[in-house]
Each structure stands twice: as structure tokens, then as C-alpha cells.
Amino acid sequence: MVGIALWAEGDPLKMARLFAQRHKLTYPVTYDSQQKSKVANAYGVEGLSTNIVVGRDGIVRYWHFGFDAQSLKQVVVAELKKPAPKPTKHK
Numbered sequence: 001m002v003g004i005a006l007w008a009e010g011d012p013l014k015m016a017r018l019f020a021q022r023h024k025l026t027y028p029v030t031y032d033s034q035q036k037s038k039v040a041n042a043y044g045v046e047g048l049s050t051n052i053v054v055g056r057d058g059i060v061r062y063w064h065f066g067f068d069a070q071s072l073k074q075v076v077v078a079e080l081k082k083p084a085p086k087p088t089k090h091k
Contacts, residue, residue, distance in 0.1 A: 003029035006037050006048060023069060055079050 003025060005016035012031040020029040032039050039045070043052050043060070053062035053075050062075040 003027060004039055005029060005031040006040050006045065023067070053079060056082065057085050 003016070003020065005012055005019065016029045016031045019025075037045075043050070044063070045052075047065060049065075049067040051062065051064045051067065051072050052060060053072070055061045056079070061079055062072070064071060
């Protein structure tokens with residue numbers, strides 16, 4: 001699990017760290033400093049905070065505008081309980 005801060009005013013790295021500390025996040029948080037972020041475009045992010053959980057299978061399992069710690073935790077815990085997909089053989 002990785003958090004990505006987007007479009008922060010001032011010092012985006014500092015803002016990401018403060019957010020992580022305030023919400024006691026235990027996963028790494030980085031930032032995307034591009035004004036027209038590929039990450040934001042790929043996941044339909046139009047405002048902050050948007051939380052997206054992508055399952056081990058690559059499918060978006062949760063998309064929520066705003067920070068709802070309880071809902072986010074429930075989804076993450078449920079996803080972590082699912083077995084990892086079986087590896088595929090590459091030719």
C-alpha cells in the first residue's frame with residue numbers, strides 16, 4: 001500500500017508527511033509533483049483527498065472522495081485477507 005499526495009500547495013513533500021503523521025498512516029506516502037499527474041488521470045482523481053484501493057488482481061476495489069479512515073481500513077483489511085493470485089507462467 002502506498003499513498004500518493006497530489007497538487008499540494010507550498011512544499012508537497014512536507015504536506016504529505018504532515019498528513020501521514022496527523023492520520024497515523026503506517027504505509028509509505030510519496031508525492032507526484034506534476035500539475036497534470038498521470039496517476040490522477042489514470043484513476044479519475046478530481047479533488048483531494050481521494051482514496052483508491054487496488055486489489056492484488058489490479059482491479060479497483062474502493063474509490064472514495066474524502067478521507068474516511070474507518071471505511072478505508074475495512075476495505076484494506078478485507079483485501080489483505082484475500083489470497084494472492086496464482087502466479088502466471090511467462091513464455
